[in-house]
Amino acid sequence: MRPIQAKIVLSIFVLIAFAVIFFVGFNYIESSSDLKNIALLLAFIMIIMAVVAFHFFKHQYSNELEVENLNNLIIDLKQKLNEAFDTAEYKSIYLANMSHEIRTPLNTVLGMLNMLKETNLDADQKAQVEIADYSSEHLLQLVNMIIDNSKADEGTINLNLVAINLKSDLSRLFKIFEYQAWEKGLELEFKFLFEDEKKFYVLGDSSKIQQVLINLINNAIKFTNNGKITIIVDQTVSIDEDQIVTFYIKDTGIGMRSYEVKRILETSENVGLSDFKDYRGGGYGLSISRDLVKLMGGELKIESKENKGTTFYFSLQLKKTLNIEAISTEIKPILLNKFNVLVAEDNRMNQKVIKFLLEQQGADCTFAKNGLEAVDLYKILDFDMVFMDIYMPDLDGYQATEKIKRTRKYNKHKTPIIAVSASAFEEDIENAKLAGIDDFLAKPIEVEKLKELLVKYASVDEPA
Numbered sequence: 001m002r003p004i005q006a007k008i009v010l011s012i013f014v015l016i017a018f019a020v021i022f023f024v025g026f027n028y029i030e031s032s033s034d035l036k037n038i039a040l041l042l043a044f045i046m047i048i049m050a051v052v053a054f055h056f057f058k059h060q061y062s063n064e065l066e067v068e069n070l071n072n073l074i075i076d077l078k079q080k081l082n083e084a085f086d087t088a089e090y091k092s093i094y095l096a097n098m099s100h101e102i103r104t105p106l107n108t109v110l111g112m113l114n115m116l117k118e119t120n121l122d123a124d125q126k127a128q129v130e131i132a133d134y135s136s137e138h139l140l141q142l143v144n145m146i147i148d149n150s151k152a153d154e155g156t157i158n159l160n161l162v163a164i165n166l167k168s169d170l171s172r173l174f175k176i177f178e179y180q181a182w183e184k185g186l187e188l189e190f191k192f193l194f195e196d197e198k199k200f201y202v203l204g205d206s207s208k209i210q211q212v213l214i215n216l217i218n219n220a221i222k223f224t225n226n227g228k229i230t231i232i233v234d235q236t237v238s239i240d241e242d243q244i245v246t247f248y249i250k251d252t253g254i255g256m257r258s259y260e261v262k263r264i265l266e267t268s269e270n271v272g273l274s275d276f277k278d279y280r281g282g283g284y285g286l287s288i289s290r291d292l293v294k295l296m297g298g299e300l301k302i303e304s305k306e307n308k309g310t311t312f313y314f315s316l317q318l319k320k321t322l323n324i325e326a327i328s329t330e331i332k333p334i335l336l337n338k339f340n341v342l343v344a345e346d347n348r349m350n351q352k353v354i355k356f357l358l359e360q361q362g363a364d365c366t367f368a369k370n371g372l373e374a375v376d377l378y379k380i381l382d383f384d385m386v387f388m389d390i391y392m393p394d395l396d397g398y399q400a401t402e403k404i405k406r407t408r409k410y411n412k413h414k415t416p417i418i419a420v421s422a423s424a425f426e427e428d429i430e431n432a433k434l435a436g437i438d439d440f441l442a443k444p445i446e447v448e449k450l451k452e453l454l455v456k457y458a459s460v461d462e463p464a
Contacts, residue, residue, distance in 0.1 A: 102143050103422030104347065107443040109136050111353025114447075134176040140444060159208070159296065163201045163321045166233055166245065167192045173210055174231060177217045181229055184221060190231035202243050202318035208292050209316075212300075213247065215285035216312045220251035227252030227309070238320070246315040256304040264290065264302060334451055335362030339458060342383040343367050344374035344400060345420070346392045350443070354387065354420070357445060361454055371395025375403045383415055385457060388437065390421040390428065397421070398435040405436050416457035420445070 113133045121129065174190040181188035213231075220229045232248040264286050290300045293314045304310035341363045345351050355365045366381065368374035372395045374388065386404070390397040401417055404410050419432040422443040429440045439453055 101422075102139075103443045104350065106136060106140055106143075107422065107445060108347075108349040108353055110140075110444045111350075111356060115353075115356050130175075131179050134172070134179070137176070159205045161203045162206060164204050164206045164209075164318075165201055166235070169206055170210070170213070170233060173213065174217075177221060177229075181221055184224075185226070186221065186224060187228040188221075188231070189228065191233075193232065193234045193236050200243060200320040201322065202245065203321050204245075204316065204318045205296060208296060209247075212289045212292050212314070213249070215289045216249040219285065220249055220253065220310070220312075224251045224253030224309075239317070241320050242317050243320050244315055244317055246313060248311060248313045250309065250311045252309040255306040255308050255310050256302070257306055261302045261304055265300070333360065333362030334454055335458060339363045339385070340381075340383050341365050342374060342377060342381070342386045344371060344387065344392060344397065345389045346370055347389075350389075354445065357447060357450055358387075360447075361451060363454075371397060371400030371403075374400050378404050378415075379407060379409065385454075386415055386417045387420050387441070388417055390419055390432070397437075398431065401435050401437055418453055418457075 110133070113129060113136065116129050117133075170192075171190070174188070178188045178190075217229065217231065228251075230248070230250040232246075232250075234246040234248070235243055237244040237246075293300045293316075296316050298314045298316045300312065300314045302310065302312055339362060341358055343351065343354055343358070343365050345354060345367060346369050351367050355367075358365050363385075366377060366383070368377050370392045371388075374386070375395070378386065388397040388401055392400075395403075397419060404415075404417065409415075416438045417436070419428075419437045419440045420443065421428060421440075432440050438457065441449060441453060
């Protein structure tokens with residue numbers, strides 16, 4: 001029996017006992033009415049005491065029951081919180097694995113396409129390579145979008161502001177969708193509107209702007225069966241040193257009902273993916289687009305009529321910056337002196353890609369197919385830099401780095417070690433720092449990032 005139930009039984013027992021005492025005393029006291037009155041008074045007092053005791057025990061029972069319910073609720077909440085942590089950890093691991101699995105072959109595709117561009121191609125072949133290159137970069141943008149959405153959920157996403165030539169950068173992106181529209185029999189038109197002939201660069205996060213446009217244009221093409229897709233980038237309004245840039249994506253597709261528009265524009269805390277089932281199956285992309293626009297200081301707007309079409313648009317206030325055009329696109333090596341590089345990479349195709357990219361910059365490459373081989377080669381040969389893949393058989397990049405850093409040769413030369421991985425999460429970058437790695441290069445490898453690292457650690461100057 002629980003303590004609360006015992007207290008209730010005890011109080012009832014006391015009440016019965018008082019009643020019995022009163023009954024016996026009242027019936028067996030014969031000689032004096034005063035004694036009967038006293039017995040009656042005592043019985044009355046005892047009844048009051050019993051009622052007070054019963055009320056006290058009842059109130060205490062209620063409090064203890066409430067405490068018990070709260071304890072059960074706390075236990076239930078802790079269990080749900082642990083389940084949520086387990087789910088979040090699984091999601092993080094899944095995204096890391098997915099990112100690595102996609103980026104690794106994509107690195108090879110982009111590398112091979114770059115090599116193919118350097119060969120003698122006729123006009124048709126150049127167009128085909130260009131389409132493949134655009135499409136590969138589109139896929140990379142989609143992977144980045146998924147990862148950025150994960151970061152947005154965790155509240156860790158940040159803006160990376162760079163000088164952007166919107167017409168040059170976005171024209172290349174729009175070409176991707178131009179081919180897709182043609183395949184579906186649609187017309188795709190894009191135009192840039194300027195305030196005057198002076199075309200300033202603007203400071204913004206190019207990758208996030210492109211992610212938003214990818215989502216919106218992809219939706220427009222996918223759900224337009226006939227007609228036209230129009231993309232407008234309006235830079236005709238400026239305020240002092242700021243440029244107001246408005247992006248319009250118009251289609252002649254299926255359109256949306258008013259409540260569907262409302263769902264998309266609601267904050268992510270109040271709407272789930274299931275709310276987008278009626279609209280194009282695109283809730284994930286539209287949700288992240290809305291959040292990214294908000295992060296950049298704008299607001300995603302929608303105007304739509306069912307079976308008539310939809311217009312997505314948003315405005316960003318971006319700082320103007322100098323209009324500095326690249327003087328030449330000719331590839332010139334930045335490493336003019338002999339420069340030996342050790343590359344630890346277990347994937348043969350990726351070896352070819354990084355060899356091509358490094359040799360373009362004037363480096364001589366030696367390859368190790370795993371961490372153990374990288375350590376052995378470092379001990380017997382002289383290298384000016386090490387590119388270390390993180391995930392390799394036998395000995396991973398972290399462990400190989402630690403072994404290299406314990407050698408006498410490293411203590412003498414302090415050879416720069418650069419982590420190379422398709423898994424480019426903050427956790428991976430932090431783990432690389434903890435292992436003593438000097439810098440991080442994500443796959444697919446960006447030529448400009450590679451050149452920056454060579455300039456930084458090889459003490460060379462950028463070519464004129």
